[in-house]
Amino acid sequence: MPKYSLTQRDASYLTLEIGGKEYNIPLAASLKFKDVKKLLKIEKLDQVEQLETMSEFFASYLGSKVVDEMTFSDLTEVMVLWNKANQEAGGPSLGES
Secondary structure, three states: OOOOOOOOOOOOEEEEEEOOEEEEEEOHHHOOHHHHHHHHOHHHOOHHHHHHHHHHHHHHHHOHHHHHOOOHHHHHHHHHHHHHHHHHOOOOOOOOO
16 A cells, blocks of 8 residues: 655635634635535535535634625625635636535
8 A cells, every 4th residue: 555645734714704803714625525525416405505615614714603694795796706716716616526
């Protein structure tokens, strides 16, 4: 069996300030595999399930209370910013593989 080792790479993040506090959301290339699997399946979901998936994803980094208090416009803006940051970093945005 071949031997290998993993080294910790610098993660790329989208940093958001919400309510005077900074939060870091990892960009696609830095995500844990379990999150990548969920996000790659998002196109197959209906709109409500897509929003639920994304709100759960963002809640894991921002906290459920922060996401629960967001308006639809707020959540949409976070999704747009995250997609834009991923594209600028050379990674995929939501719905791309």
